[in-house]
Amino acid sequence: AEDRFSSHAPFHFDLSILDLYVPLKHGASVHLIGEDLAQNPRRLPHFIAEQRITVWYSAPSILGMMAQFGKLDSNDSSSLRLVLFAGEVFPVKHLRLLVGLWSHPTYYNLYGPTETNVCTFAKIPTTIPDDRTEPYPIGPACSHCDDLVLDADNTPVADGEEGLLYMAGPSVFGGYWNRPEENASRFIERDGRRWYNTGDVVRKEPHEGYIYIGRRDRMVKRRGYRIELGEIETALYRHKKLREVGTIARAAQDGVKILAYVSAQTSERPSLVDLKAFSAQVLPSYMIPDSFIILERLPRTSTDKIDYQALTRSATQQTPVL
Known part of the structure; x- marks a missing residue:
């Protein structure tokens, strides 16, 4: 109280x-x-x-x-x-x-x-090692929720394998108002219960709970490799001069192009050559962004998240810098 x-x-x-x-x-x-x-x-x-x-x-x-x-x-x-x-x-x-x-x-x-x-x-933990670069886990399910991780065939995956996270329990909403097709695509019936597909790909580790991999709709295929755009952001955040990073993918005639929007920590911006060189150090070649666009600040939604839709709209209106 x-x-x-x-x-x-x-x-x-x-x-x-x-x-x-x-x-x-x-x-x-x-x-x-x-x-x-x-x-x-x-x-x-x-x-x-x-x-x-x-x-x-x-x-x-x-x-x-x-x-x-x-x-x-x-x-x-x-x-x-x-x-x-x-x-x-x-x-x-x-x-x-x-x-x-x-x-x-x-x-x-x-x-x-x-x-x-x-x-x-x-x-x-309140002490984070200097060499840690990966985000922390999202942990186990709360006591009021039941969790399930399924593969593309709706088969439960083993610990250490990736799959889509489903949730059931009293905090799960009843459904989308007057959107039966959306409800049919996001809910499944299993073991007599109704489960909600979060759209998030996770991996369950025995001692850490869930590791968040990313949104299924933020995954792209490029040069035969599956890429989670959030992994590129995590790697680029290791650059000492970058404050914000947001990546999007665009279809092009010769395949998928990845654009990285960034803002700098200070008025001293990193050069585009520096960003390319750094990317080559921390990312495999197929994940290196094709273009970097440096902004004063990345657009945010009203809930303080990076506004990827705004970045996508911006990408259709301009020629990438590099």
Whole structure:
């Protein structure tokens, strides 16, 4: 009852469900964050200190920006006991910076599409090795959810193998309103239960729970290889001068072309030659982007995720830089 929850997510974003209903159930207080403040990583640390926030929950992007620009070591964050994040992959270099500045809270990576809300969780260590580059797991299923991983033939896969994640349980929504074809494509009946296809490819490891591989609709075939575009982003985030990375694929006459949109950490931008050379060091040849486009900042959705649709629209309107 003494907890003080931030409410950073807009109400149309499913993260707001935890922000509002968990404190309501436990008699804690909710501290609303206005739209202007929510997008200001330099002012949010002061809000946390002033309101004595104990539980923070947001998309990773805003936490990463606070770590980079919010002067966290100059604001009192001693009240924080839980830092929760969900909605997109948290680049490890930004997460490492954050936990280095805020070492006292407990961190959890939460996962779940809007249709299920949070359905897996993973505790994040507060010491992240310098040589770690892979994002942390999304963890095992929550106690209120049942999970299932199936291959393309709807056969359960063994631990260590990849497959589509399905969820069942009381938090799974009833279906899409007046969209029977969509419902038929996203739900299956199995063992007398109705299971929702999240569209996310995962791999289950015995001691870590689920490893998030990526969206099925973000996977492309190129030169005979299956590529998860998120893997390219993870590799490029290792570049010290890059703050944001977003990749898209476009069909071309000679095959699939991969475009990487990036923004720089500082005014000192990496050169396109440098980006190509770095890509060759951290990626196999078939995954190296064909083009790099450097922006001041990548477009974001109203829920603080990289707006891949906006990047795709932009790609159809311009000639790639390299």
